[in-house]
Amino acid sequence: MALRMWASSTANALRLSSATRPHFSPLSRCFSSVLDGLKYANSHEWVKHEGSVATIGITDHAQDHLGEVVFVDLPETGGSVTKATGFGAVESVKATSDVNSPISGEIVEVNSKLSETPGLINSSPYEDGWMIKVKPSNPSELESLMGAKEYTKFCEEEDAAH
Amino acid sequence: MTSSFNYSTHLIPPRPITSQSTQRPTSQRPTASHHTTTEPNSSLQQTNKRRCKCYDMYKQVVPFAEAWSWQKSIVEERKLLVDGNEDGLDSLIVVQHQPVYTLGTASSEENLNFDIKDSPLPLYQTERGGEVTYHGPGQLVLYPILNLRFQKMDLHWYMRALEEVVIRVLFSAFSLKASRVEGLTGVWVGDKKLAAIGIRVSKWLTYHGLALNVSTDLSPFSRIIPCGIKDRGVGSIKELLIGSNRPSSTSGYHEEGDGKLIDIAHESLLKEFCEVFQLELCHQSVSILRSPDR
Numbered sequence: 543m544a545l546r547m548w549a550s551s552t553a554n555a556l557r558l559s560s561a562t563r564p565h566f567s568p569l570s571r572c573f574s575s576v577l578d579g580l581k582y583a584n585s586h587e588w589v590k591h592e593g594s595v596a597t598i599g600i601t602d603h604a605q606d607h608l609g610e611v612v613f614v615d616l617p618e619t620g621g622s623v624t625k626a627t628g629f630g631a632v633e634s635v636k637a638t639s640d641v642n643s644p645i646s647g648e649i650v651e652v653n654s655k656l657s658e659t660p661g662l663i664n665s666s667p668y669e670d671g672w673m674i675k676v677k678p679s680n681p682s683e684l685e686s687l688m689g690a691k692e693y694t695k696f697c698e699e700e701d702a703a704h
Numbered sequence: 705m706t707s708s709f710n711y712s713t714h715l716i717p718p719r720p721i722t723s724q725s726t727q728r729p730t731s732q733r734p735t736a737s738h739h740t741t742t743e744p745n746s747s748l749q750q751t752n753k754r755r756c757k758c759y760d761m762y763k764q765v766v767p768f769a770e771a772w773s774w775q776k777s778i779v780e781e782r783k784l785l786v787d788g789n790e791d792g793l794d795s796l797i798v799v800q801h802q803p804v805y806t807l808g809t810a811s812s813e814e815n816l817n818f819d820i821k822d823s824p825l826p827l828y829q830t831e832r833g834g835e836v837t838y839h840g841p842g843q844l845v846l847y848p849i850l851n852l853r854f855q856k857m858d859l860h861w862y863m864r865a866l867e868e869v870v871i872r873v874l875f876s877a878f879s880l881k882a883s884r885v886e887g888l889t890g891v892w893v894g895d896k897k898l899a900a901i902g903i904r905v906s907k908w909l910t911y912h913g914l915a916l917n918v919s920t921d922l923s924p925f926s927r928i929i930p931c932g933i934k935d936r937g938v939g940s941i942k943e944l945l946i947g948s949n950r951p952s953s954t955s956g957y958h959e960e961g962d963g964k965l966i967d968i969a970h971e972s973l974l975k976e977f978c979e980v981f982q983l984e985l986c987h988q989s990v991s992i993l994r995s996p997d998r
Contacts, residue, residue, distance in 0.1 A: 585907070609860065613810030626787065628906060631809060636834040636889040637859040638809045640906040704856045 574602035574697065577668055581684050582693035583626070583644035588668065591684055595650060598623075599672045600632065600641060600663060603697045608634040611663045614656040616673060621649050623676055625683050630673060632663060645683045647676035754854060756794040756983040759990055762970040763963075765841050766799040768806065768828055774993045775911045778849050786851070786907050794854070794983060797847040797993075798970065801839035802826075803924060808834040808902050815929040824927060832912035834889070834902030835931045842920035842940070842962060844969055845913070846977065852908040855981060863901060866914050867891050869976045870899040873916070877972035878941055888933060891916075896939030900931055918942060918969045919962040941965060 580588045586604035590597045605611065613633035623629045623643035630641045652674050656662060663671040678684070688696060759774070778795050785791050805816075806828045813820050815836045820827065825838075839845060846869075852862060867884055870891040874880040882893045891899040899916040917940035925938045942965055978985060 607858065615809055631831070631904075633809045633833045635860060635863060636808070636832075636901055637863060637903045637905060638831060638833040639859065639904075642907070700857065704858060 574606050575668075576601070576603070576690045576694045576697070578690045580668070581644065581687035581689065582696075583642065583687055584696060585626070585642045587642060587644050589644045589684065589687065590668075591678070591681070594677060596645060596647065596676050596678050596684075597672045598643060598645075598674050598676060599667055601693075602667045605664045605667045605671070608632060608639065608664075610634055611660045613638070614660045614663065614673070616652045616656065617649055619649050619652050622679075623647060623649060623674070625680075632660070641673065643674075643676070644687055645676065645678050646680050647678040649674050650677050651675040753978070753982050753984040754794065755986050756796055756848075756850075756978075756981075757988045758974070758985040759795065759797045759988050759993055760974075761990055762798045762800065762844060762966065764799060765802050768801050768804040768826070768839060771797060771799050771801070771845075771847065772828070772830065775847050775849060779906060779909050779911050782849070782851070782909055783907055786909065791851055793986070794851060794981075795849040796977065796983075796985065797849075798973070799845050799847075800841050800843060800966075801845055803838070803840040804828060805836055805838055805924075805928060806830050806832075807836050808832045811835050817927045817929070825924065830904075830912065832902040832904045834900070835933075836928045837900045837902070837915065837930055838924045838928065839915055840920055840924060842942075842966070843915050843917050844966065844973060845915045846973060847913040848910060848977070848981070850910050850981065852905070852910060857908055859903075859905060862903070862910060863889050865980050866901050866903075867899070869973065869980050870914065870916055872976040872980070873969060873972040874898065874941070876976070877968050878945065880941070880944055888931075888936075890931065892936075893939060893944055895936045896944075897930065897933075897936060898939050898941065898944075916941075916969065916973070918965050941969060 576582075577588075580590050582588050582601065586601045588599055588601050611632050611634050615631040615633075615638075617623075617629050621629075623646060625644065625646045626642055628640035629643045629649075631638050632641060633639075653662075653672050655670065656673065663673075665671070774797060782792050804826045805823060807830060809831060810833070811829070812835070816823070818824060848866075850862075852858070855862065855865075864884070867890070871882045871884075874882040874891070874893065880893055882891050882898065884890075885892050888897075889901050890897045891901075899914055901914045903910050903912045917938065919942040920940050922938055922940060922943070930938050942962065945965075974985060977983070
């Protein structure tokens with residue numbers, strides 16, 4: 543699949559193993575997809591770093607647990623984000639949740655389609671449901687984030703505990 | 705941690721009054737700490753419960769903006785702790801509000817029967833989920849600030865748990881059979897909504913909460929489409945018990961009856977809140993919230 547090929551080449555570029563597939567243990571309730579080549583925060587946001595721009599959104603695990611997203615609150619282009627701090631929000635089931643940025647930087651683009659079609663976050667959390675694009679101010683922050691395998695395990699442990 | 709409220713069987717029948725209730729002190733002070741007394745027969749049960757600070761102003765009519773600002777400052781303080789891998793205690797604020805309309809993050813102006821710039825009451829755009837609602841005297845509002853890491857990290861569960869608190873209150877204190885409606889968060893008796901729910905979550909810390917109509921004047925609801933639901937109405941405990949929400953000199957129901965309903969609802973809300981969330985309330989002086997240091 544094209545997505546898998548892209549993920550592999552990015553993984554190679556970042557010198558990560560591309561042979562890992564999402565690990566679904568029989569005891570796991572986490573049947574959400576986790577993509578290789580992305581980095582993940584423990585608050586369930588993902589980052590795709592391509593050149594000088596990093597794209598950020600929430601993971602399949604997150605959107606699955608939220609349920610239908612009815613509203614997305616996004617910041618303005620030109621603003622800044624700080625690692626582990628909220629930059630926006632998503633509303634589902636009368637509950638609005640903060641979305642935190644995995645990295646710090648300047649917001650260069652915001653996904654305007656989400657105001658009309660917030661459901662893109664549910665149907666395409668890693669592609670059309672992207673939320674903001676950021677110019678990282680401190681690329682080393684990416685290194686402290688989780689990779690696909692680590693994030694999958696993190697989800698399994700979190701779900702098992704609750 | 706185990707919770708007495710199990711999501712997978714959330715339609716469990718309401719609990720009968722337990723023996724704990726017979727050991728409460730007879731004092732009816734609003735800030736009675738009867739929920740924190742230990743009991744010889746259930747000391748094991750009590751020590752399993754986490755403590756929760758309770759700012760109980762249930763007889764006071766507090767401006768919405770003030771209570772909103774208290775919540776935000778409690779949450780901000782707690783987020784700092786959580787970021788440092790520590791945490792403080794959960795909190796619960798209980799108030800009545802002066803008349804206001806409040807909107808949630810996705811609220812549509814279409815659900816207002818007036819121009820938003822010309823609202824008949826103060827109007828607040830908040831960061832909670834859900835649509836427009838009314839708050840006013842006679843309505844008990846609960847703002848739990850809980851860390852869901854100590855409950856269940858599941859927003860759906862949390863909403864069902866808040867509904868469960870109210871469903872139990874309505875049954876055990878008023879013999880009213882309330883229910884959930886799939887897809888319509890809140891607590892219903894027939895096709896009338898008695899309690900509205902809308903929350904915000906930040907790093908698994910919840911705020912905003914629920915509002916239960918006890919003896920609320922329901923007429924302000926006619927200026928809005930409450931919670932965006934067109935074909936159902938809003939009700940109150942008083943209306944269901946005595947058949948009318950309007951004061952009537954011929955009904956034999958005096959104003960102090962409203963106060964009594966509020967007292968009963970309040971006591972039951974605190975009790976069921978503690979049961980559902982397995983918390984032990986520690987009553988705090990309200991002056992802490994109003995201190996200039998905050």
